[in-house]
Amino acid sequence: MEQHYWLMKSEPDVFSIDDLVRLNSAPWDGIRNYQVRNLLRDHFQIGDLAFFYHSSCKEPAIVGIMQIITTAYPDSSALDPSSPYFDPKSTSEKLPWLRVDVQLVHKLTRPITLATLRQHSEPLTDLPLLKRGNRLSITPVTPEQWHYILALVES
């Protein structure tokens, strides 16, 4: 199968690019939305690349690049009452939630802000992040969009 590209949101107060720099790799857990769960289950492959995006913060931006290093596996944080991602409806027999592990490729020297991305709304028209009402924490990025955005990093 071919390589996929993704954009994955995280609130920096909860898990930031600097946390990933420190850990190098980490589970991407806490997904509690079925559409996103289905993406993880059906489309994530080892070796896929993803933008790390800081959301719900002062300057929303793409702040790093990471690689997917596992396929989807059960997100046991849903079973842990002390976890902020605890899901009282989940049981070990019925655990619908999945996570993948990610590894840092690199932190961007200069974040690509949401404002910058909006300035390129013409070539990036179909980027889910720029669409109204977009709330999914993981969205696909086409190869064209991926390479266009990467070129912004270098400009």
Add this chain to the structure above:
DNA sequence: GCCAACGTTGGC
């Protein structure tokens, strides 16, 4: 299965 009420996300 419909749909109103409620909850969540996330930019501003």
Add this chain to the structure above:
DNA sequence: GCCAACGTTGGC
């Protein structure tokens, strides 16, 4: 803190 846009829940 506001609000738009969804997603989820639960009564019927």
